Amino acid sequence: MNIETTLQQAEGLLAPWNKEATHPESNRLxxxxxxxxxRHAVTALHNAHWGYLSAITGLDLGADAGQMEALYHFCFxxxxxxxxxxxxxxxxxxxxxxxxxxxxxxxxxxxxxMLGFKIAGTKSNDRLFIPDDWPDEVFPLxxxxxxxxxxxxxxxxxxxxxxxGVVGGxxxxxxxxxxxxxxxxPGHFEFSVxxxxxxxxxxRLGYAHRGIEKxxxxxxxxxxxxxxxxxxxxxxxxxxxAYCLGVEKLAHVEVSTRAQAIRELVAGLExxxxxxxxxxxxxxxxxxxxxFMYSWRDRETVMNLLxxxxxxxxxxxxxxxxxxxxxxxxxxxTAIKExxxxxxxxxxxxxxxxxxxxxxxxRTRGIGTIxxxxxxxxxxxxxxxxxxxxxxxxxxxxxxxxxxxxxxSAVTETNxxxxxxxxxxxxxxxxSCFAIRAIIDNLPQGPLTVKMPRKIPAxxxxxxxxxxxxxxxxxxxxxxxxxxxxxxxxTPSLCNWVSVLEKAVxxxxxxxxxxxxxxxxxxxxxxxxxxxxxxxxxxxxLSWTQLRERGIEYYRK
Amino acid sequence: MSAxxxxxxxxxxxxxxxxxxxxxxxxxxxxxLVARFQNRVGPRWFQPFADIVKLLAKExxxxxxxxxxxxxxxPVIAVSGALTAALYVPLIGFAPVRSFTGDLIVTIxxxxxxxxxxxxxxxxxxxxxxxxxxxxxxxxxxxYEAPFLLALLGPALAAGTWQINLINDYARGHWMAISQPxxxxxxxxxxxxxxxxxxxxxxxxxxxxxxxALTEYSGRGLALFKVGKSIELIVGITLVSAFYLGGLxxxxxxxxxxxxxxxxxxxxxxxxxxxxIDQTVGMWWRFGSILVLAQILLTIVLKGDLL
Numbered sequence: 001m002n003i004e005t006t007l008q009q010a011e012g013l014l015a016p017w018n019k020e021a022t023h024p025e026s027n028r029l030x031x032x033x034x035x036x037x038x039r040h041a042v043t044a045l046h047n048a049h050w051g052y053l054s055a056i057t058g059l060d061l062g063a064d065a066g067q068m069e070a071l072y073h074f075c076f077x078x079x080x081x082x083x084x085x086x087x088x089x090x091x092x093x094x095x096x097x098x099x100x101x102x103x104x105x106x107x108x109x110x111x112x113x114m115l116g117f118k119i120a121g122t123k124s125n126d127r128l129f130i131p132d133d134w135p136d137e138v139f140p141l142x143x144x145x146x147x148x149x150x151x152x153x154x155x156x157x158x159x160x161x162x163x164x165g166v167v168g169g170x171x172x173x174x175x176x177x178x179x180x181x182x183x184x185x186p187g188h189f190e191f192s193v194x195x196x197x198x199x200x201x202x203x204r205l206g207y208a209h210r211g212i213e214k215x216x217x218x219x220x221x222x223x224x225x226x227x228x229x230x231x232x233x234x235x236x237x238x239x240x241x242a243y244c245l246g247v248e249k250l251a252h253v254e255v256s257t258r259a260q261a262i263r264e265l266v267a268g269l270e271x272x273x274x275x276x277x278x279x280x281x282x283x284x285x286x287x288x289x290x291x292f293m294y295s296w297r298d299r300e301t302v303m304n305l306l307x308x309x310x311x312x313x314x315x316x317x318x319x320x321x322x323x324x325x326x327x328x329x330x331x332x333x334t335a336i337k338e339x340x341x342x343x344x345x346x347x348x349x350x351x352x353x354x355x356x357x358x359x360x361x362x363r364t365r366g367i368g369t370i371x372x373x374x375x376x377x378x379x380x381x382x383x384x385x386x387x388x389x390x391x392x393x394x395x396x397x398x399x400x401x402x403x404x405x406x407x408x409s410a411v412t413e414t415n416x417x418x419x420x421x422x423x424x425x426x427x428x429x430x431x432s433c434f435a436i437r438a439i440i441d442n443l444p445q446g447p448l449t450v451k452m453p454r455k456i457p458a459x460x461x462x463x464x465x466x467x468x469x470x471x472x473x474x475x476x477x478x479x480x481x482x483x484x485x486x487x488x489x490x491t492p493s494l495c496n497w498v499s500v501l502e503k504a505v506x507x508x509x510x511x512x513x514x515x516x517x518x519x520x521x522x523x524x525x526x527x528x529x530x531x532x533x534x535x536x537x538x539x540x541x542l543s544w545t546q547l548r549e550r551g552i553e554y555y556r557k
Numbered sequence: 558m559s560a561x562x563x564x565x566x567x568x569x570x571x572x573x574x575x576x577x578x579x580x581x582x583x584x585x586x587x588x589x590l591v592a593r594f595q596n597r598v599g600p601r602w603f604q605p606f607a608d609i610v611k612l613l614a615k616e617x618x619x620x621x622x623x624x625x626x627x628x629x630x631x632p633v634i635a636v637s638g639a640l641t642a643a644l645y646v647p648l649i650g651f652a653p654v655r656s657f658t659g660d661l662i663v664t665i666x667x668x669x670x671x672x673x674x675x676x677x678x679x680x681x682x683x684x685x686x687x688x689x690x691x692x693x694x695x696x697x698x699x700x701y702e703a704p705f706l707l708a709l710l711g712p713a714l715a716a717g718t719w720q721i722n723l724i725n726d727y728a729r730g731h732w733m734a735i736s737q738p739x740x741x742x743x744x745x746x747x748x749x750x751x752x753x754x755x756x757x758x759x760x761x762x763x764x765x766x767x768x769x770a771l772t773e774y775s776g777r778g779l780a781l782f783k784v785g786k787s788i789e790l791i792v793g794i795t796l797v798s799a800f801y802l803g804g805l806x807x808x809x810x811x812x813x814x815x816x817x818x819x820x821x822x823x824x825x826x827x828x829x830x831x832x833x834i835d836q837t838v839g840m841w842w843r844f845g846s847i848l849v850l851a852q853i854l855l856t857i858v859l860k861g862d863l864l
Contacts, residue, residue: 174685174766182764193689196834285764287755287831293595359756359830509689510833513764 003027006050006079013044014081025249025461027398029081035094041083042072042097051076052379052392053097054464055490056107057475058115060143063089070094070117073462073473078398080462087117096122103379103498107490114141129206140214174509178207182285182513187521193509201504203497213487220482221247221456225321231489233314234277237263237270238467240319243487245400246463246476247321250456256446259323260402265439266309266318267465268432269336272343273302274468275425278520279350282422285513286363291353298346305339308332323449333440340433347429354422364418368503368515371416378498382470384519387424388416394466406438418518425520455482467492469520493521576643580787581605583794583819590823605787609780617776620682627681631674632774632781638670639788646795647725647804650811656722661713664721665706668751668792671785672698675760678782679770690769693834694760697750700838701757704845705747707853711740712800714856721799728804739852741801743845748793749822750837752786756829757837794818 007029011021017037022030033041045051051074059069072083085094096119098105109128111117116139130140133152139145172193178186186207192200212231216224229240241263248255276299283291303313310316310326318324328336354360370380375388385392389412395403396410411427413420458480465472470492479485496519504512568574584605592599619628644654645664653660672694679691713719715737716727734741750757761769771782798814799805805814832840 172685172688174689176765181767195692196689283830287758287762287764288829289755290595290827293597297596357830359828359832362832362836363830508833508835510759510762510765 003077003079006076007081009048010045010050010074010076010079010081013048013050014041014083016044017041024459027078027080028462029079030084031081032084032086035085035087038072038083038085039095039097039100042100045074045081046100050074050081051079052376053101053104053107054080054471055473055475055488056104056111057486057488058111058117058141059477059486060115060141062143066090068092068115068117070111071475072097073475075398075464075471082462092116093118093120095120098122098124101379102377103495106494106497113139115139116142126204127206128204129209131206140211145214176512176516182516184281189512189516191504191509191512196508196510198504198507198509198512201501203501213489216484216487218483221452221454221484222321224484224487225319226315226317228487228489229315229317229319232491234274235270235467235469235472236315237266237318238465238472239489240317241267241401242463242465242472242474243476244319244321245465246461246474247456248452249461249463250459250476250478251453252457253322253450253452255323255401255450256448257402257405257444258446259448261406261439261443262324262326262328262448263319264402264406265328265336265436266306266316266324268436268439269302269306269309270316271432271468272347272429273299273306274520275429276302276347278425278468278517279354279422282418282514282517283360285517286360288360288363291350291360295350298343301339301343305336308335320449322452323447325448327448328440328443333443336436336440340436344430344433347426347433351423351426351430354426355419361419363511363514364422367418367507367511368499368518369415369417370499370503372414374502375416375499378502379495380470380499381492381495382467382520383421383424383428384470384496384499386410386412386428387420389414392471394464394471398464400463400465402439405444406435406442408432408435418514421518455480456484469493470496493519496521573640576640576648576788576791577784578606579649580784580791581609583791583815584787586816586819587790587823587826590820591827594823594827609783612775612780612783613777615776617778618773620684620773622683623681623773627677629778631678631681632778632785635671635674635785636781636788638667638674639785639792642667643788643792645721646792647722647799647806647811648791648795650805650807650809653722653725656720659719661709661719661721661724662706664792664796665709668789669698669702671782671789672751674785675770675782678774678778679772682770682773684773686766686768686772687770689766690760690772693766694753694770696834697753697757697760697837700841701747701750701845704743704841704849705751707846707849708740708744708747709796709800711737711849711853711856714853715860717860721796725799725804725806728800728802729806730803732801732803734801737801737852737856739848741797743849743852744797744801745818745821746825746845748797749825750841751793752790754822755826756832758831759834759837762831791815794822 010029014031017033017040018031019034020032024030054073054075057071057073059071061067061069066089067086068089070085074081094117096108098108105122105124106128108119108122109124112119113127113130135149135151135153138149174191174193176191177183177188188204188207190202191198212227216227219227225240225243228243229236231239276295280292280295283295306316307313309332310318318326370388372389375385375390380390381392391410391412393410394400395408399407408431411424411431413424456478458478460477463474463476472492473490475488477485499519500515504515507515585600585602589599619625642664645656645660647653676691676695679687679694712724712728712733715731715733716724718724753760771779774782794815795805798818802814805811
C-alpha cells in the first residue's frame with residue numbers, strides 16, 4: 001500500500017467526524033475534529049488497525065488567540081494522520097483515550113501537567129512529570145507562563161506514599177529510585193511485593209526535567225540544535241538528526257547525499273555504542289558483571305571511532321543545519337573499518353553468550369514475555385517491539401535521509417522475552433556494521449553543507465527518526481521568525497514503560513531490574529520538558545553542613 | 558596460664574589479629590583475581606585493610622527504630638563466632654588450637670552464626686531492603702546448609718571420626734577430591750553460598766535491594782561484618798581444602814592449597830550469572846542435596862562399616 005491510498009483510507013475512516021481536512025505535506029493528513037468525536041475517531045482508527053498512536057502534542061496558540069490545540073498523531077508506515085482538536089482556553093476538556101490505547105495515558109498526563117488540558121475520565125490522577133510541590137493550575141508550557149508562578153507549595157512531599165508502605169500492614173512496598181544502584185539515572189518505581197512476588201507497580205518520572213522544550217522557544221534555530229542534542233547523552237546524534245531533518249524540511253533545503261550518508265554512518269556507530277552500553281547494563285542487572293566489563297571495554301573502540309570522526313565522545317555535534325560538520329577521509333575510513341572488524345567478532349561472541357550461557361538464560365529466557373498482540377496494544381517501539389515480532393523501525397517503514405540509498409533490514413525475533421530483546425539488539429548491530437561498510441565503500445561525492453536561512457518559513461512539520469531505543473518523534477512549528485514557535489519531542493522510552501509496569505506484576509522482585517533494563521529506558525529522554533525553577537530564591541538556602549545534618553536527622557526518624 | 562594461652566590464641570595467634578590480616582589478604586586475592594578475569598585492574602594489596610580503617614573512622618548512624626542492643630551486638634557476635642570457629646581448623650597449616658570429638662559440627666554452626674547475625678541485623682533495622690535481604694539470606698541458609706554439612710561429612714565418614722584434626726591427619730594420604738568428587742564440588746559451591754559470593758549474592762543483589770540486610774549499617778558495624786566475612790572466607794577455605802585436598806600440614810601446602818581453592822572460586826564468581834533466590838533453593842535441594850547424599854551412601858557402602 002502506498003502513502004496516498006493509506007491516507008485515503010484514513011480519510012475514509014474519519015469522514016463522519018471530519019470538519020476540515022488538509023494535506024500539509026505529501027505524507028500527512030490533518031483532520032480537524034470536535035473534542036466530542038475524539039473517542040469515536042480514535043476507536044475507528046484503532047479498530048481498523050490504522051497504524052499506532054505515536055504522540056499527542058499540545059499547542060498553546062497564545063492568550064490573544066484564546067485557543068489551544070491538541071494534536072493526536074497516528075503513524076502508519078510513512079503515512080501520518082493528525083487529529084486536531086481546537087479548544088478555547090477557558091474550556092480545555094478532552095475525553096481520555098487511555099482505555100482504547102493504554103500508552104496514551106502518558107501522553108495525556110503530559111498534556112494535562114504541561115498545558116492544563118483537563119482529561120475527563122482518566123484513572124491516573126497523580127503526577128507523573130512535575131514535582132509534587134508544584135503549584136496547582138500552573139502550567140509550564142503555556143505561552144503566558146512566567147517563572148514567578150512556579151513557587152513550590154510547602155508541605156507537599158513525595159515521601160508520604162513511601163512511608164505508608166512499611167506501616168501499611170499487608171502491603172509491602174519496595175521503592176526503586178530515585179536514587180538506587182539499579183538505576184543509572186533518576187526515576188522512581190514502587191513495587192508492592194508479597195514475599196518475592198510483585199503485586200503492583202507504580203512509576204514516577206520527572207527527576208531529570210530540564211525544561212528543554214520551553215527553553216527552545218527562547219532560542220534561535222541554530223542554538224536549538226545544540227540544545228536538543230543534549231536531551232540525551234546516549235542518542236545525541238538521533239536527536240539532532242530529527243531536529244535537523246525537520247527544520248530542513250520546513251526550510252525546503254535539500255542536504256547533499258554525502259552529508260546524508262555521513263549522518264547515517266554516525267547514527268550506525270551511535271547505535272553500536274548505545275546497544276553495547278545497554279548490554280553491559282543488562283548484564284549487570286542480572287548479576288553477570290564479567291559480561292558488563294567486557295562489553296564496556298569493547299564499547300571504547302566505537303567511542304574512540306566517534307571521537308576520531310567528530311572530536312567528541314558523547315555529544316558528537318556531527319550535524320549542523322544543512323549538513324554535517326565532519327568529513328570521512330581515507331584515514332577515518334580505514335580506522336572505522338578496522339574498528340568494525342574487531343567489533344563484529346565481539347558482537348558475534350556476545351550474541352553467542354546471551355543465547356547459550358545457561359546461567360544467563362536462567363534470568364532472561366521466558367521472562368517478561370510480550371506477545372505480538374500485546375506489543376501492538378502497549379504501543380511498543382524499537383527493539384522492544386521488534387523482539388515480539390512487531391516491525392516498528394522508522395528506518396525501514398519510512399526511510400529518511402540516506403536510508404533510501406543504504407537500506408537497513410529490520411531485525412525481529414518472535415519470543416518477545418528478555419532473551420529475544422538481547423538477540424534483537426545484538427543482531428541489529430551486525431546489520432549496522434554491514435550498512436556502515438556499504439556507506440564507506442560507496443560514499444557519494446558532494447558538499448558537506450548547504451546554506452540555511454536564518455529565518456525558517458512558517459509552517460509545521462513532523463520528523464521521525466529511529467533512535468537506538470525506537471521511534472523518536474519531533475513536532476516542529478515555525479512562525480517564520482528566527483525562533484521556533486513550539487517543538488515537541490516524544491522519545492521512545494516514554495512509550496515502552498507500559499511493558500515494564502504491565503509485566504512486572506506477578507514476577508519475582510529479582511526480575512524487575514532486568515525488566516526495566518530490558519526496554520533500555522532513558523530517563524533524560526523522558527524528562528525533557530519541564531521548566532527548571534531556581535529554588536534557592538524561594539526556599540531557605542542550606543549550607544553543606546546543614547544539609548548533611550538534615551539528612552542524618554531525617555534518616556533517624 | 559591456660560586462660561592466657563586461650564586468650565592469646567583467640568586474639569593474636571592463630572586466630573584474632575593474624576587471622577584478620579590473613580583474611581584481608583585472601584579477600585584482596587579474591588577481588589584482584591575477579592578483577593583480572595573481568596579485564597579490570599583491580600585493587601591494590603592494601604585495599605581491604607584501607608576499607609576497614611576508613612569504615613572504623615566513619616560515623617556510625619543508628620536508625621531510630623532499631624533495638625540498639627541488637628544493632629551493636631550482632632556484628633560483635635558474628636565476628637566472635639567466626640574467630641572461635643578458627644580455633645578448630647588447621648590454620649596456616651598448624652594443628653588446631655582446640656580439638657575434641659565432634660568439633661566439626663560445632664565449627665560448621667559457628668560459621669553459620671554470621672549468616673544468622675546478618676539475617677537478624679536485617680530484620681532489626683526494618684528497612685525494606687534489609688528485610689528482603691534478611692529473608693533471602695536466611696532462605697539461602699536453609700538451602701545450602703544441609704548439603705554443605707553433608708559434603709563435609711563425606712570425608713568425616715571416610716576418616717571414621719568427626720574431629721577436624723583427625724580428619725586432617727587422615728587426609729594426608731587420601732586426596733578425597735578424587736575419591737569423592739561430588740562432595741568436593743558441593744562443598745566448594747556451598748562455601749560460595751555461605752559467603753554470599755556470586756552467583757549466590759541474591760541476598761545482597763545491589764540492583765534490587767541495594768546492600769541487602771546490611772543496607773542500614775555504616776561505620777564500625779559494617780566494618781565488623783566485613784571482617785567477619787573475611788575470617789569466614791579463610792576458615793571456610795581451610796576447612797574444605799583440609800578435608801578434600803590431602804590435608805593441611807605446613808605453611809607452604811596451606812598457602813598452595815587454599816589459594817588454589819580461592820582461584821577456583823574466583824573463576825566461578827566471574828563466570829556465573831546471579832541466581833534468583835528461588836533458583837538457588839531449587840538448585841540445592843534438587844541437585845546438591847541428592848548428589849551429595851548419594852556420595853555419602855557410596856562412601857558408607859565402600860567403607861563397609863554400615864551397621
